[in-house]
Amino acid sequence: xxxxxxxxxxxxxxxxxxxxxxxxxxxxxxxxxxxxxxxxxxxxxxxxxxxxxxxxxxxxxxxxxxxxxxxxxxxxxxxxxxxxxxxxxxxxxxxxxxxxxxxxxxxxxxxxxxxxxxxxxxxxxxxxxxxxxxxxxxxxxxxxxxxxxxxxxxxxxxxxxxxxxxxxxxxxxxxxxxxxxxxxxxxxxxxxxxxxxxxxxxxxxxxxxxxxxxxxxxxxxxxxxxxxxxxxxxxxxxxxxxxxxxxxxxxxxxxxxxxxxxxxxxxxxxxxxxxxxxxxxxxxxxxxxxxxxxxxxxxxxxxxxxxxxxxxxxxxxxxxxxxxxxxxxxxxxxxxxxxxxxxxxxxxxxxxxxxxxxxxxxxxxxxxxxxxxxxxxxxxxxxxxxxxxxxxxxxxxxxxxxxxxxxxxxxxxxxxxxxxxxxxxxxxxxx
Amino acid sequence: xxxxxxxxxxxxxxxxxxxxxxxxxxxxxxxxxxxxxxxxxxxxxxxxxxxxxxxxxxxxxxxxxxxxxxxxxxxxxxxxxxxxxxxxxxxxxxxxxxxxxxxxxxxxxxxxxxxxxxxxxxxxxxxxxxxxxxxxxxxxxxxxxxxxxxxxxxxxxxxxxxxxxxxxxxxxxxxxxxxxxxxxxxxxxxxxxxxxxxxxxxxxxxxxxxxxxxxxxxxxxxxxxxxxxxxxxxxxxxxxxxx
Amino acid sequence: xxxxxxxxxxxxxxxxxxxxxxxxxxxxxxxxxxxxxxxxxxxxxxxxxxxxxxxxxxxxxxxxxxxxxxxxxxxxxxxxxxxxxxxxxxxxxxxxxxxxxxxxxxxxxxxxxxxxxxxxxxxxxxxxxxxxxxxxxxxxxxxxxxxxxxxxxxxxxxxxxxxxxxxxxxxxxxxxxxxxxxxxxxxxxxxxxxxxxxxxxxxxxxxxxxxxxxxxxxxxxxxxxxxxxxxxxxxxxxxxxxxxxxxxxxxxxxxxxxxxxxxxxxxxxxxxxxxxxxxxxxxxxxxxxxxxxxxxxx
Numbered sequence: 018x019x020x021x022x023x024x025x026x027x028x029x030x031x032x033x034x035x036x037x038x039x040x041x042x043x044x045x046x047x048x049x050x051x052x053x054x055x056x057x058x059x060x061x062x063x064x065x066x067x068x069x070x071x072x073x074x075x076x077x078x079x080x081x082x083x084x085x086x087x088x089x090x091x092x093x094x095x096x097x098x099x100x101x102x103x104x105x106x107x108x109x110x111x112x113x114x115x116x117x118x119x120x121x122x123x124x125x126x127x128x129x130x131x132x133x134x135x136x137x138x139x140x141x142x143x144x145x146x147x148x149x150x151x152x153x154x155x156x157x158x159x160x161x162x163x164x165x166x167x168x169x170x171x172x173x174x175x176x177x178x179x180x181x182x183x184x185x186x187x188x189x190x191x192x193x194x195x196x197x198x199x200x201x202x203x204x205x206x207x208x209x210x211x212x213x214x215x216x217x218x219x220x221x222x223x224x225x226x227x228x229x230x231x232x233x234x235x236x237x238x239x240x241x242x243x244x245x246x247x248x249x250x251x252x253x254x255x256x257x258x259x260x261x262x263x264x265x266x267x268x269x270x271x272x273x274x275x276x277x278x279x280x281x282x283x284x285x286x287x288x289x290x291x292x293x294x295x296x297x298x299x300x301x302x303x304x305x306x307x308x309x310x311x312x313x314x315x316x317x318x319x320x321x322x323x324x325x326x327x328x329x330x331x332x333x334x335x336x337x338x339x340x341x342x343x344x345x346x347x348x349x350x351x352x353x354x355x356x357x358x359x360x361x362x363x364x365x366x367x368x369x370x371x372x373x374x375x376x377x378x379x380x381x382x383x384x385x386x387x388x389x390x391x392x393x394x395x396x397x398x399x400x401x402x403x404x405x406x407x408x409x410x411x412x413x414x415x416x417x418x419x420x421x422x423x424x425x426x427x428x429x430x431x432x433x434x435x436x437x438x439x440x441x442x443x444x445x446x447x448x
Numbered sequence: 449x450x451x452x453x454x455x456x457x458x459x460x461x462x463x464x465x466x467x468x469x470x471x472x473x474x475x476x477x478x479x480x481x482x483x484x485x486x487x488x489x490x491x492x493x494x495x496x497x498x499x500x501x502x503x504x505x506x507x508x509x510x511x512x513x514x515x516x517x518x519x520x521x522x523x524x525x526x527x528x529x530x531x532x533x534x535x536x537x538x539x540x541x542x543x544x545x546x547x548x549x550x551x552x553x554x555x556x557x558x559x560x561x562x563x564x565x566x567x568x569x570x571x572x573x574x575x576x577x578x579x580x581x582x583x584x585x586x587x588x589x590x591x592x593x594x595x596x597x598x599x600x601x602x603x604x605x606x607x608x609x610x611x612x613x614x615x616x617x618x619x620x621x622x623x624x625x626x627x628x629x630x631x632x633x634x635x636x637x638x639x640x641x642x643x644x645x646x647x648x649x650x651x652x653x654x655x656x657x658x659x660x661x662x663x664x665x666x667x668x669x670x671x672x673x674x675x676x677x678x679x680x681x682x683x684x685x686x687x688x689x690x691x
Numbered sequence: 692x693x694x695x696x697x698x699x700x701x702x703x704x705x706x707x708x709x710x711x712x713x714x715x716x717x718x719x720x721x722x723x724x725x726x727x728x729x730x731x732x733x734x735x736x737x738x739x740x741x742x743x744x745x746x747x748x749x750x751x752x753x754x755x756x757x758x759x760x761x762x763x764x765x766x767x768x769x770x771x772x773x774x775x776x777x778x779x780x781x782x783x784x785x786x787x788x789x790x791x792x793x794x795x796x797x798x799x800x801x802x803x804x805x806x807x808x809x810x811x812x813x814x815x816x817x818x819x820x821x822x823x824x825x826x827x828x829x830x831x832x833x834x835x836x837x838x839x840x841x842x843x844x845x846x847x848x849x850x851x852x853x854x855x856x857x858x859x860x861x862x863x864x865x866x867x868x869x870x871x872x873x874x875x876x877x878x879x880x881x882x883x884x885x886x887x888x889x890x891x892x893x894x895x896x897x898x899x900x901x902x903x904x905x906x907x908x909x910x911x912x913x914x915x916x917x918x919x920x921x922x923x924x925x926x927x928x929x930x931x932x933x934x935x936x937x938x939x940x941x942x943x944x945x946x947x948x949x950x951x952x953x954x955x956x957x958x959x960x961x962x963x964x965x966x967x968x969x970x971x972x973x974x975x976x977x978x979x980x981x982x983x984x985x986x987x988x989x
Contacts, residue, residue, distance in 0.1 A: 261795065331832035335895070337793065339845040339902055340822035349844070350834060456987045528945055530972045530984040668974025 069427075073420025079209040079222060080171040081163040082137060082198060084116045086145065088155050098153035107149070109142035113164070121194060132190055138165040140211075140223040163207065168221040168414035170195060174204065183413070212421060216387045217403065221414035224407070226422050228389045232302055232382070232397030233371060233429075239306020239393055240313060240370050245363050247310070248317030249352075252359070255318070256325045257347055276315035283312045284379025292380060299381030300396040308376045313366035320362020324355035357444035364437035368430050374401040400426045465523050466536060472519065473540050473547075476512045477592040479505065480547045483554040484588055484651060488581040490561035491644055492574065499565075502558035509551040516544045532665070539665040543595070546654040546661075550588065553647040553654070560644040564637070572627050572634070573641035576620035577648075583613045584648045587655040594662045600683065603666075606659035608676050610652050617649040728759070732976045733966035735955075737765040741906060741936045742787060747801035749782050749791070749960075756782045760801075760962045762955060764906070769928060769937045771951030771968065773944055775983065779960040780940045784908050787938065788824035789817050805906070822849055825904035829911040831891035833883035833898070838875050841883040841894055842866060845902035861901055869897035870927055889920020896927060900935070907931065909939040913946060925950050944984050948972045956980040 090096060092115060093107040117133050118124070124133050141164040148162075149155050166174070169186045174195065176183035184192065198204040216228030259265045287308035291297045297304050328351050336346040352359075377383065382398050383406065390397035398406070400422065407419040457463045483505050490499035520541045523529060529537055587606050594602035624642055628635045663671050663679075667686055671679045740763035749757035757779040764770050772780040782791065789810060791797040803810050810820055822845070833841050842862045845851075852858040862879070866872040871893045875886070883894050892912060899907055909928075913921040928937060928950045941947050947954050947968065954971040956964045956979070964977040975981045982988055 329832070331828060331830050332834065333793075334790065334826075334828055335832040335834060335898075336844075337790065338788070338821060338826035338828065339848075339898060340818050340820075341844075341848055342818050345848055349848075354835065456982070458986055458988065462986065527986075530944060530948070530986075531975050531981045533985045534973060 069420045069423050072417055073422075073424050074417075075175055076212065076417035076419075076421030077209050078175075078206040079211065080166040080174045081205060081207050082166045082170070083161060083163050083203040083205075084113070084120060084137075085159060085161045086112055086116045087159045088112065088145075088149065088157060089115070090157055093156070095149075095156060098149055098156040101150075104146060104149055107146060109145045109149075110139070112145060113137055113141055121197075124190075129190060132188055133194065136167055136170050136191060136194065138167050138220060138222045140165045140220065163205070165211075165222055166204070168412055171222055172413050174199075174206070186413075209421075212418065216389050217385060217398070217406070218387060219385075221410075221412045221418060224415070224418060226400065226403055226425060228386060229398050229400045229403035229422070230425070231389050232305075232386075233399040235302035235390060235393050235397060236305040236309060236377075236382075236399055237367055237371060239303055240309040241363065241367060243306065243310040244313045244317055244366065248314050248363070248366075249321050249359055251314075251318050252321035252325055253347060253352070256322050257343070257351070272315050272318055276319060279375075280312055280373055281375040281379065283308050284376030286311065287376060288379045298394070298396070300384045300386070300398070301394050302382075302390065302397050302399075303393040304380050305377050305382050305397075305399065306393070308380055309370040309373060312373065312376060313363075313370050316366040316369065317359075317363050320365070321355065321359040324358025324362065325351060327358060328354045357441045360440050360444070361437045364433055364440070368433045368437075371399075371429060371433065372401055372426070374405055377402055378405075400429070459527075462527055462533075465519075465527065466529075466533060469516070469519055469523065469537065469540050472512070472516055473544065474592065474596055476509065476516065476544065476547055477595070479509055479512070480550050480554070481585070481588050481592060483509070483551055484557075484585060487554040487557035487561065488577075488585065488648075490558055491564060492578060492581075494561070494565055496562060496565045499558040499561040503555055506551055506555050509548060513544050513548045516540060520544075531668075535665045535668060539595075539661040543658045543661045546657045550651050550654045553651045556647040557644045560640045560647070563640050567637055567640065573620070573624055573638060573645070576616070576623065577641060577645060580613060580616055580620065580645060580648050583609065583616065584652045584655070587613065587652050587659075591655040591658040591662070594659055595665075598662065598666050600663055600666050603659035603662040604680065604683070607656055607663075607671075607679060610656035610659075611676065613652040614649060617645060617652075620645055729961050729963070731761060731962045731965055733964045733970075734953075735762045735962065735965040737763045737768075739766045740764065741766045741768070741806065742938075743802075743804045743807075745802045745804075747783070747786065747799065747803060749779065749786060750798040750800075751782075751794070752796040756960050757786075758960045762962060762965060764936060764938055765953075767932060767934070767936055768953065769932045769939065769951045771947035771954045772938065772940045772957060773942075773947050773954060773983070774957035774963075775988070776942075778957040780955075780957040781910055783957070784910055784938060784940050785826075787906070787908055788821050788826055790821075790826060792817060822902045823904055824906045824908060825899035825902065827892070827895050827899055827907065827909045827912045830915050831888055831895055833886070833891050833894050835882065835884050837880045838866075838883045838886070838894060839879040842897050842901045845898060849902055851902065865897040865901040866894075868900055868931070869893045870923065870930075871897055887920070889916050889923055892916060892920065892924060893927065896924075896931075900931070904935065906936045906938065909937065911940055911942060914942060921946070944972070956983060958983070 089112065092111045093109065095103045095107045097103060114130075114134050117137065118130070121133055124130055144165060145162075170191070172183055173187040173192070177195075182192075187195075195204065211223060212225050214227055215223065215225035218224040255265065255269065259268075287304060291304045291307050292299055332350050332354065333346055336350045337343075341349065377399055383402050384396060384398065385406070386396050386398050388395070404419055404422045404426065407415045407422060457466075483502050486498050486505075487502045489495065490502065520537050523537050527533070587609055590602050590609075591606045593599065594606060621642060624638050624645075628638050657672075660671050663669060663683070667683065669682055669686065671682070674682075742762075742764040744760055744762045747757060747760040747762075748755060760783060772784060774780050782797075785791045786799050786803060787805075787810075791799065799811055805820070805824065809815065834844065836844070839862055842865050843852075843858050846858060846861050852861055863872060863876075866875065871890060874890060875881075875894075883891065886894060892915075896907075896912075913924050916924065925946065928939065931937060932950075932952075939947075939951065951968045953965060954968045955962055956971065956975075956977070958979050964971065964975060964980045966976060970976075971980060972984060975984065
């Protein structure tokens with residue numbers, strides 16, 4: 018026994034050295050698992066971005082066709098271009114048809130003519146009307162314009178450029194005309210401004226996300242205005258005033274549970290209460306905001322409470338110690354110090370609300386709405402719901418628009434998170 | 449409270465420092481006590497070599513005084529002692545000075561012994577000398593004993609008996625003065641005895657000082673320059689408070 | 692000489708040091724029982740009492756932290772409270788401006804009077820009370836605001852200065868009294884948290900005296916500071932004691948000895964001894980006090 022004890026120091030080192038290799042091996046493996054997990058995560062993200070970007074970038078370009086148009090008062094049936102009613106009822110489609118007939122004089126039969134007219138969007142006529150409204154002296158003159166092509170032409174042209182032409186919705190005759198236009202330099206893609214300036218439409222080439230973006234912003238505005246003050250007030254009460262008893266424990270547990278409730282339940286709640294009980298109209302941002310307020314409140318309360326808890330007790334003692342009342346202590350010291358944390362929590366909650374679809378489906382914000390909403394009581398839809406609607410549409414041209422809309426949504430989310438980080442950095446003070 | 453618990457500090461080093469102070473002081477005390485004994489014996493037996501030895505020990509006592517002072521200073525600087533510890537250190541500083549002075553006085557007695565050896569034996573005074581010397585020795589012994597055991601009762605006895613020694617000293621002086629008037633030829637020799645008596649009386653006073661320091665150490669009461677009666681009353685009162 | 696010493700040991704056997712342990716053993720001081728109805732020794736009560744506490748008990752829930760304390764704090768007196776950790780001295784101190792109110796389970800019984808006014812009476816408002824009885828804490832805790840704002844905050848909320856000029860004057864006077872003015876007068880807009888630890892603590896003292904309190908409570912004000920900063924605070928305490936009544940809790944016995952007029956020793960929630968500081972540190976009345984201040988335990 019004593020012998021081994023004497024040798025113990027030397028033997029300990031031997032044992033340590035023998036186990037070293039094993040320990041280092043284990044450590045390496047442990048690190049490797051971590052690296053693998055990170056790689057999987059990064060790959061998934063890259064795949065998502067690749068998928069969305071590759072499909073969605075095309076959505077930002079739109080095919081246009083060059084045509085020489087004559088604003089013929091006879092065809093338009095407009096005598097005075099300054100008369101809004103006459104312009105409103107003007108036959109701009111006739112002008113477009115005439116121009117197309119002039120461009121392709123060989124097409125004479127009725128079926129061929131109808132096919133030919135179809136290569137331009139019906140939106141082309143609306144564009145012409147807008148131009149005449151802007152410039153009344155155009156009446157009777159001849160101009161050359163790039164006009165909006167139909168979504169089938171758009172799809173065909175983009176697929177043609179990529180090398181595998183999608184011909185299912187493009188007739189042989191049209192393919193010939195399009196080729197002719199391409200050869201004449203009369204067909205090209207432009208930046209798709211309409212995507213950002215118009216509301217939804219059943220015609221893909223005319224559909225835009227402005228309505229959805231405005232709807233989202235209005236909804237978020239309502240959500241923020243309601244949930245932030247309510248959430249902060251609740252957090253302040255629970256942290257600073259509420260006595261510790263079973264009842265407050267019960268409330269606390271339920272707030273945590275509420276944060277984990279599936280969002281569609283909030284939609285059902287909103288449907289039952291705001292629409293069913295209070296009789297509010299469907300599909301309006303006000304109701305959407307109310308529902309999302311219910312949903313984000315737990316998040317904001319929890320993060321605000323944590324921010325308030327993180328304020329050092331020494332600051333509270335200092336304030337109380339020189340005779341500040343409890344309210345003065347909270348307003349002058351606790352809230353300013355907790356503000357960055359609370360704002361960050363609120364913005365994260367807002368970001369969550371921005372991406373929410375399910376509860377809004379329940380309160381009817383899934384309707385097809387072409388107009389851009391002007392207020393919180395106008396029917397509207399929101400970005401994620403718009404994405405959902407488009408992804409459900411059969412037209413092939415909606416596929417790239419769906420991805421483009423997703424990119425816009427992602428950009429908004431990134432902006433909000435950046436804002437959260439910036440606010441935290443900006444407001445955070447060391448003590 | 450009468451116990452000082454020197455060995456119960458959290459810091460063992462502190463315990464050792466204080467313990468060291470105490471033993472050093474007692475060793476020095478032992479040395480001084482021996483010096484007094486030797487000096488008295490040197491006079492009584494007219495032993496010149498014993499007297500010489502006393503004079504040599506003097507330097508050793510001075511060295512120990514310096515050493516003790518240095519250690520006390522170190523404890524003060526390093527430990528910032530409080531209450532009983534502080535009193536112990538203060539007491540050692542003061543009592544060391546007294547011990548050194550006792551050594552000096554013993555030295556004087558030894559000098560007188562040598563002088564008596566040279567001038568010839570004094571005709572008178574030995575009885576008084578022996579009597580006072582034994583009293584003073586007892587005082588020194590008791591004072592050191594009181595310190596060794598932190599014994600206030602012994603210290604009180606020292607304070608009380610010192611006044612007896614003083615009385616005896618005055619009586620002896622009066623007697624010797626009378627003698628000198630009767631026989632002027634013996635004046636120089638009797639004067640030597642008187643000087644020795646004077647030194648012994650001083651030793652008694654220093655012993656009393658040490659005893660007073662012990663009372664200060666144990667009770668924290670400064671009883672210097674206090675009549676014995678008042679001292680006793682105060683100690684009574686304090687003990688009464690305790691119980 | 693050397694030979695003689697060697698032949699005969701210098702210590703005479705009669706007075707050789709007796710072994711210490713058997714002669715001086717008493718029960719461990721820390722375990723010495725203190726009866727429930729223990730009565731404080733020394734002089735807990737004084738003539739010109741600013742604070743008068745009678746039979747004060749403090750409970751944390753079921754647990755009693757302070758037992759039957761009777762103590763007066765005199766006008767313009769510096770009283771130090773010492774004792775081992777957890778002896779209730781801080782708890783007791785925090786009763787004096789009702790800082791314990793912030794702890795739900797804390798309960799105080801007995802009578803605490805400030806100038807004859809019962810501070811735990813229901814009609815007593817804690818806000819003016821805390822303006823009268825200021826507090827300086829263990830960790831320097833300036834607000835994360837400018838130096839000026841830190842000092843001006845108290846006067847502002849109490850409405851002590853209506854005009855900016857008056858406020859400026861209060862800030863300057865307070866900083867001067869706290870001995871900080873010369874160091875910060877050029878950077879009053881700098882954050883208070885940017886100062887050094889000692890300066891922060893003096894800023895906290897300036898903040899406290901800005902509301903002109905009558906009593907200043909200090910809860911281990913130097914425990915987080917270096918010796919130089921500590922010395923400056925102690926100097927400041929000595930100066931402030933001319934105008935204010937000060938109660939200071941400290942772990943440093945030397946500090947108590949240096950700054951205070953009277954010292955109170957707490958042990959396991961009981962006030963064991965109150966005496967003049969000089970007496971406590973040379974000849975304490977109670978064995979526990981003695982044992983604590985000489986480093987026998989604690």
